[in-house]
Amino acid sequence: MSTTAATSATPETTAPMSKPTPSRGQRFTGAAANYLDERTSISGAVKELGRKVFPDHWSFMLGEVALYSFVVILLTGTFLTFFYDPSMTEVEYEGSYVPLKGLEMSAAMASSLDLSFDIRGGLLMRQVHHWAALLFIAAIGLHMLRVFFTGAFRKPRELNWVIGFVLFILAMAEGFTGYSLPDDLLSGNGLRIIDGMVKAIPLIGTWISWLLFGGEFPGVDVIPRLFVLHILLLPAILIAALGAHLLLLIINKHTQFAGPGRTNDNVVGIPVMPAFAAKAGGFFFVVFGILMLMGAFFTINPIWNYGPYDPSPVSAGTQPDWYIGFADGALRLMPGFDIVFLGYTYAMGVLVPLMVLPVFLGLVMFYPFIEAWITGDKREHHIAERPRNAPVRTAIGAAGVTFYAVLWAAASSDLIATHFFVTIEGTIVTMRWLLFIGPVIAYFLTKRICLGLQKKDREIALHGFESGRIVRLPGGAYIEVHEQLDEYERWKLVSYLDYKPLMIRPDERGRITLAQRARAGLSSWFFEDRIAPVTSTELEREHSNH
Amino acid sequence: MSRTTSTTAKRGNSGRRHPLASVALILVGLITTGGAYAMFTSTAAAETTAVTQTMIEEGEKLFASNCATCHGLDVQGTEAGPSLYGVGAASVDFQVGTGRMPLAASGPQAEQKPVQFTQDQTDAMAAYVASLAPGPAIPSDEYLQGDGDATLGAELFRINCAMCHNVAGAGGALTEGKYAPSLDGVEPVHVYEAMVTGPQNMPVFNDLNISPQEKADIITYLKYLEDNPSPGGFDLGSLGPVSEGLFVWIFGLGAIVAVTVWIAAKSN
Structure with a gap:
């Protein structure tokens, strides 16, 4: 493009084949690029990266949102470390917030208050940092849902799903450690809950708690330790995992939705250079801008209201940040009872959630392998499936989302009670039932809706859509004219993979193993109810009829 | 200093008012209105504190026609409402003055609603109930000014009040559909009265538990929250x-x- 511009600018335009003289800027760019390439051989990587293709569906940008939020977190977090003092030494607060003046508090809390009230731009940075953290994890969650529901975790991307899951857990750990750093009342209560959960672990719980807090809770060590985790260890692991995630993204390439010219062997979209890079850069600033607006206009984590941590007070409406809500909800929903065995007390109200949540998270993490084993599918998949075309997976996802959502909502049971004028006991009991019934309802409802949508797609592909045009036939009868889809539209409806339940076959020694039976059973659960895609024979027959 | 004199000279030359004239005028105005306000409020306070026999009689009539259905003609209480012996003027002023009484409907707790009586009528009923048996009185104005120690008030609030009312006084849930209401916009006198009388599900914070001055500090903190947006x-x-x-x-x-x-x- 710049070449043509240079040609028209030079006076020798009449000579058709004359080489354009590069401008000084171009010569400089060329020389600089050459200098770098001769020393680093970077041109290969630039060529590869510059030609990386991004599909142009909006849902492919959610991971980017997470990435950009993370950049904002790094920038604002660096600012915060300049002024934050990770120490639990007791000091007297002498800053400008009147209702805390003269109060004894930890240096961590005092410096967080100073950041909020006495350091220029500090409150904005604190709020942007916190909002960006909430957005980071929310964007990761939505990104994971997109990947799950379009089957983009299938071979060859299973490993990247696991890395992404690890990133999700790391982000939550980053969030929780950061949330605790101001040493305010709210986060102190959160730490107390963690302490209680750790202490509920049989045999080793108390030891671990003392190790973590450097003695009896809260001690004077935990804030500096969390600080080191928050700004050193966790970010280092997170950035390494993020690098691996992005590298695998480049190696595996993006998935894409089915469409004309979009096959399992190519990726159709915009190359990174130059348009996409410019757009992505612009999008980064849009995300940054939205976060700055949120930080500028909306209070988040008003530590000045919470006051310094003191083990005795607990405020009404004490909740963790949203991403830990599901764990808090699990604690709220679990009926409290203890088992005394061999002279030790086991607090089941804490232990059951401690056992159930890792199982749930484990299922999420290993889902790609579970599904691959059930389907027996060893092919590579680069076409993103429409959720309706994998009814059982979509239904499992909906059930999982419902399970998570009930736990999540349970964390705000007290606010639900006050804001919807219901009793808190009724809320808890309802949610206990919903936790078990909700996923089942969601499963069957989603599966039926998916099958219904598939039937509709099949109907439209075969018979066309109702055009709304009523025609009277010579005999006097009225019909509504069905119009056929064009080839491009129909392609989207008919091109999906058809799975059939696995058949049980004896192995080479003529035996049918238990694992095979289980697999066949699960496979028929997955694929028993299915709507076969429209075949070309069916299409031809249908069209010759009309 | 020099700048002040130079401007004075300039103003003097131009034949306009002395620059301190406006300051003096504002001062005079403030003193007169402030003085008048102080006189007015002190007389009002004197009026409320002075309980007369006519007030008690007026209160008795109001009580009989508005409250006796549930609390009984002799304040002895019925199945529908508790006895009011010894609840004190503070309790009446809080319940009626915030619109909680008379009750609109029985429910988990009395809801705040538009106030049904004038302050004079409320005072009369308070005087009547207080005349039957001793109880907490309506607090004097010195504790309601919001000029106490906000830091101490905030700490006391976090320790004693926040577990139900939330650290910022936004309210919170209690059991069986009951709740601690938001404290935003609640009159200082009602905050004080609530602490001494323990309405609905609230515990009583008597003067040995939280001294009157400490109550004033809590009111100071709440006033600070109200006057200073986040x-x-x-x-x-x-x-x-x-x-x-x-x-x-x-x-x-x-x-x-x-x-x-x-x-x-x-x-x-």
Whole structure:
């Protein structure tokens, strides 16, 4: 493009084949690029990266949102470390917030208050940092849902799903450690809950708690330790995992939705250079801008209201940040009872959630392998499936989302009670039932809706859509004219993979193993109810009829 | 200093008022209105504290026609409402003055609603109930000014009040559909009276537990919260992480998803 511009600018335009003289800027760019390439051989990587293709569906940008939020977190977090003092030494607060003046508090809390009230731009940075953290994890969650529901975790991307899951857990750990750093009342209560959960672990719980807090809770060590985790260890692991995630993204390439010219062997979209890079850069600033607006206009984590941590007070409406809500909800929903065995007390109200949540998270993490084993599918998949075309997976996802959502909502049971004028006991009991019934309802409802949508797609592909045009036939009868889809539209409806339940076959020694039976059973659960895609024979027959 | 004199000279030359004239005028105005206000309020206070026989009789009539259905003609209480012996003038002033009494309907707890009586009528009923048996009196104005120690008040609030009313006084849930109401906009006198009488499910914080001066400090803190909006911008109801989480999902991520849809739509 710049070449043509240079040609028209030079006076020798009449000579058709004359080489354009590069401008000084171009010569400089060329020389600089050459200098770098001769020393680093970077041109290969630039060529590869510059030609990386991004599909142009909006849902492919959610991971980017997470990435950009993370950049904002790094920038604002660096600012915060300049002024934050990770120490639990007791000091007297002498800053400008009147209702805390003269109060004894930890240096961590005092410096967080100073950041909020006495350091220029500090409150904005604190709020942007916190909002960006909430957005980071929310964007990761939505990104994971997109990947799950379009089957983009299938071979060859299973490993990247696991890395992404690890990133999700790391982000939550980053969030929780950061949330605790101001040493305010709210986060102190959160730490107390963690302490209680750790202490509920049989045999080793108390030891671990003392190790973590450097003695009896809260001690004077935990804030500096969390600080080191928050700004050193966790970010280092997170950035390494993020690098691996992005590298695998480049190696595996993006998935894409089915469409004309979009096959399992190519990726159709915009190359990174130059348009996409410019757009992505612009999008980064849009995300940054939205976060700055949120930080500028909306209070988040008003530590000045919470006051310094003191083990005795607990405020009404004490909740963790949203991403830990599901764990808090699990604690709220679990009926409290203890088992005394061999002279030790086991607090089941804490232990059951401690056992159930890792199982749930484990299922999420290993889902790609579970599904691959059930389907027996060893092919590579680069076409993103429409959720309706994998009814059982979509239904499992909906059930999982419902399970998570009930736990999540349970964390705000007290606010639900006050804001919807219901009793808190009724809320808890309802949610206990919903936790078990909700996923089942969601499963069957989603599966039926998916099958219904598939039937509709099949109907439209075969018979066309109702055009709304009523025609009277010579005999006097009225019909509504069905119009056929064009080839491009129909392609989207008919091109999906058809799975059939696995058949049980004896192995080479003529035996049918238990694992095979289980697999066949699960496979028929997955694929028993299915709507076969429209075949070309069916299409031809249908069209010759009309 | 020199600048002041130079401007004085200039003003003097131009034949206008002395620059201190406006200051003096404001001072005079403030003194007169302030003095008048002080006189007026002190007389009002004197009036409320002076309980006369006519007030008690007036209160008795009001009580008989508005409260006796549930509390009994002799304040002895019925199945529908408790006895009011010894609840004191403070209790009547709180319950009637915040509109909680007369009760609109029985429920988990008495709801705050538009006040049904004038202050004079409320005072009369308070005087009547107080005349039957001793109880907590309506607090004197010195504790209601909001000029105490906000730091101590905030600490006392966090330790004694926040577990039900939330650290920012936004309110919270109790059992069986009961709740601790928001303290935003509640009159200092009602805050004080609530502490000494323990209305609905609230415990009594008597003067040995929290001294009158400490109650004044708590009122100071609440007044500080009311007078100073959140330094961080809109406070999202001061409800903590739940409203923050909802906000980031609905408005934060919502806005960003809208932008992604917009970007992708342009390229099609």
